[in-house]
Amino acid sequence: MDRLLTLEVFRRVVECNGFSAAARDLGVSNAAVSKAVKDLEARLGVQLIVRTTRSLNLTDAGAAYYQQACAVLDALAEADEQVRAEATSPRGRLKVSAPMSMGLTTLSDALPDFCRQYPDILLDLHMSDEVLDLVNGGFDLAIRGGLLQDSSLKARKLLDLDRIVCAAPSYLEARGHPASPQDLSAHDALVFAGSDAPETWPLFSADGMQAVSVKPRLRINNSIALKAAAMQGLGLALLPNVYVREEIASGALVDAVPGWRGEAQALYAVYPEQREVSRKVRVFLDFLVEHFRTLQA
Known part of the structure; x- marks a missing residue:
């Protein structure tokens, strides 16, 4: 059985306080539930549940594992929900670094349009002429000019200056x-x-x-x-x-x-590779490209 499904079975056994009740809740057989828990205990090499004819109790290891399993399953469910939400409307905090002069001129004029187009995105703009560490600083994206030194970042050209x-x-x-x-x-x-x-x-x-x-x-x-x-x-x-x-x-x-x-100097939007999958980053990149295209027209 799939490991995540096994965790879900274990969780339901605990929360339903029984194998039969968990089987009914999940729509599977009692034997399938019993086998899933048995296989999980065998893989971990520790007993998780003490089962008698009248009660079901967690061992100390089982109680600790239950808390950790719930955290994993809840985090995955939250991630799924966020992806589903972004599929309809990008949302969340978008942390951006930009040079001070650029932020005070061409960006500050354009960003209200972006905020109106995407009301569920909280744009968090940090203006500084320092080259900040995007990953450690929690930035989704930065606007930078000149030669790009960090090969771990992806880049999209915005403008020739x-x-x-x-x-x-x-x-x-x-x-x-x-x-x-x-x-x-x-x-x-x-x-x-x-x-x-x-x-x-x-x-x-x-x-x-x-x-x-x-x-x-x-x-x-x-x-x-x-x-x-x-x-x-x-x-x-x-x-x-x-x-x-x-x-x-x-x-x-x-x-x-x-x-x-x-x-001549090129202006780029740079971002950690893992941010590329975020829809809020993609729509902001597209917005920047279109905005700077109009400046060159």
């Missing part, structure tokens, strides 16, 4: 427009302190690549704060296009070196 050298019109009017990337070295630079080499800007065009050394006027480890400083006319900033699309379109910021872009 371009970087644009931006400046406010007032700054360019006062300091002049750079004619080439090398001219940037004579300008005030607003640099991202979280970069491996914040004072070197590799720029690319159809003609090749130039690595430009810039003179920092301000160092900040947050792209949104850099954008704010650039809009105040403090200097030039190399910023991801998704953070400055609206400002470039409105003219609040200007592409200071047209035709040249910073090193």
